[in-house]
Amino acid sequence: MSIPVPFKSKYVGQSVKRVEDPVLLTGRARHIDDLEFPGMLHVAFLRSPHAHAKIISFDVSAASALPGVECVLTGAELKEETRPLNTMPGIASGWSGYAMAADKVRYAGEAVAAVAATSRYIAEDAAELIQVEYEILDAVVDPEQAALPESALVYENQESNVLFERNYTYGEPDRAMKEADLVVRENYRFPRVSGNPLETVGVIARWDSVADELTCWTNTQSPGGSIRGSFVNPPGRDQITAQPHGGSFGTKMGALLKYEITAALLSRLCDGRHVKYIEDRMEHLLASSTHAWDRRYEAEFGFTSDGRCTVMKVRLLNDVGSSCENSAPSMCWKPLVMLTGPYKVQHFEYDMAAVVTNKTPEGAYRGYGVPPHTLVIERLMDKAAVALGMDAAEIRQHNFIQPDEFPYKTPTGTEYDSGDYPAVLQLALEKANYEGLKAEQQRRRDEGRLVGLSVVFGIEPGGVWAMTGPFRDWLGGMGAINPESAAISISAEGTFDVELFYALEGQGQPTFATQIIADYFGVTMESVRVSQSDARNPAPSMGPAGSRQAVVLTFALIGAADKLAARLIRVASNLLQTPADQLEIADGSVQLKGGQGPTLPLGQIAATMTFRPDLLPDEIEGNPQVTYTWRANRPVDTEGSPYLSYANACHVALVEVDRATGQTSIERYVIADDCGTRLNPAMVEGQVQGGVAQGIGATLFEEYVYDEYGQPQSVTFADYLMPSIYEVPMTEKHAFVTPSPLTALGVKGTGEGAIHVTPAAIFCAVNDALAPLGVELEHANAKPERVWQLIQQAANI
Amino acid sequence: MNVQSDLDSRQVTVTVNGKQESLEVEGRTTLADMLRQEFHTQGVRVGCEHGVCGSCTILFDGEPMRACLLLAVQADGHEIKTIESMADGNKLHEIQEAFSEKHGLQCGFCTAGIILSVSELLERCPEPTDEQIYEILGGHLCRCTGYQQILQSVRLAADMLLEK
Ligand code: FES
């Protein structure tokens, strides 16, 4: 299959250097905390020490009296001026508090009061002087207990702590399970983790009541929205702009809302002065609404005696923390778009429930709920393989959707666009020398060592184009389109300015935009400059999320380029007195198709449009600048897939578990993946490796731990362990390319693929290592103490 | 209670990126805050403020140090280098060039600190082993890259500096 590139590609497909690097490498990018404004005030919060407590009273007198303090705002005062954080229609409505706690606190670390002062130091001093009297309530900590009728309530306006229960049944799972020759079942837990970008979230608000305008400078992934609806007396207009991010991974979206609202109100109370709040790391770990995937699973799969999986039943209980202010619970729905993974299974039951507890609210994290689901599928495939005496690779090959079955419709109505799973798996096995690894494992096992080998496979939904399909249930039956825009202009010198409508966030979008536009017009990358809008002049954009930018921005860029090209050709047609359909663009000029005859440099056409509009016929728009907004040409009100592309990958991991310490070391890590056309292979590799690191973090190190009173135990980087270079293996990566037939240039999303598969790879390998001891890890976070305890258990059996 | 936070202000004289300056700072001001707010060397990134992530790393008399763990007053009489001193106008330093070549950064938030640590390593040890590189990079968290392209960047930087 050839790559469907509609132009001569000189840069597309090459690992060119990133155009945004010089700014980043010299420390010149202007992050949110780098912005300074005259007279700007700084915010510090007082946060609740209790997980669940009624607020009896506030005393802010000492704080207000401190020199340098301009304003103290309590949660009770804020409540009078604002609406609850979640005002979206749908399931989550009625399940959130306010930007600060007013009557009661629902998690340790929830803000109860805020101070605006002339420096952060003074603001923190003042916050400590605020007195709050609490009446401590029973904390709801365990999600299974939370679901019981006798549990204390996190929300008194609700009848229980159960946010929702849903059952999705496809085919006849009960019958299929009865008829299965082999049934494997297990319970699993996934740790509460989060994206933890190195830069936390932050905002600067200015609410000028004379101009009746609110501006929030932020580091959001999705600028251009509005928070007017959050206020009882809203500003006449508002704008949310974005600065470059120090990483985001889904955490810089809904988590900002509570801070935007509080900073905005403080600004209004301080006569429109700029008010800045930057989360510190401890606040981020403790209280940023970004935790994810605190999940328990019960899963049961049925197989025929020859190893065909006929039925899957997965029951999920998600502890979403104390609030639905962020869209986090919708992460329960995403697995519906890849419910059976890469396997052909017709009978499925997905039973899910979510409960609220007195923990930090969950928020989006790279993968959006798929990584735990993939882990469950892959681990049960392994268990079945063992029970049937099959090899891990063999059982997967046996169940794969085959290359000639694409587009493949899954039981839930999703359409997988393209792929060749057997070939991707085969490539990984070959590159890993799988047979050799197996022999090596056996040899070391014979020496009594705990060596594990895994071969796992995963699907990556990418290019989210709408909140449709399964997400409509979450949104109370509504769907929503997620458009993306690009603007291009050309100068009289023949250089191009491209504008994207979200901020620099690190995944290389300005670079591939430059590659595509340079190739499209046949110019050098140096003649293309990409800027990223601060959303003062927005065009519809969702920004980076859902492995979407390679897909949707490519569409938007080519759409914009087509629009500009058509305009340039019409002007050229007039100037050259040649019908437009005989002209084309190549090498930075308009020329006769086939390359004969005169050429007209694009810059000259732009110059004519700008300086000699008198030479243009009336009907030609004399503007060498276009904006194009892409949206998928599909109905939003369908059961179909919210994602356009389905990338896939096979990971092979070899690990050894130390008997004495329970520590896992990763010795080999081989990846073969198919994300369609690679716009810039080095950038793809960076996305994959970064996702591997986060997957390893979740399965070996990172975990937000709470004690029985709901007290968080992981509030510094000394407790929440982020993987360093010593913990992340240098992976071997191999590409297999099946271009997507549904996307421009055949790209598939690739930002989330590795974090989808890595947790499964590590978890399966650790369990394989422990297999000779007859014990099995059910908690997906295989931190040394957990594994060590299992090893002790085995010794005592 | 009255918190008089400016009581212990004092004069410090610091050389930052070759320029000497004297100024008043509160005793509790961190070096990171002074560099970012008073010297406007905002390439000093603050990721954790408790000494773990390494993003605030600067060169303190040539030694990599965490600016979030130092007080501004401790810099009195000392010489500090930040990422802003690395490039020569718009000509990138070899280490920066190598990071660009090998895609050693994504969001770039961790990068300034890493580059400064690496510059000290390569000065002290122009042909580092991987073990030595790991030792340096082990003091820095990067949440984006998974470290592989950073490792490759450092190896290339060493080669580039040797060839210079
Ligand atoms: S900010 Fe100084 S080490 Fe993290």
Ligand code: FES
């Ligand atoms: S590049 Fe983002 S933290 Fe390192």
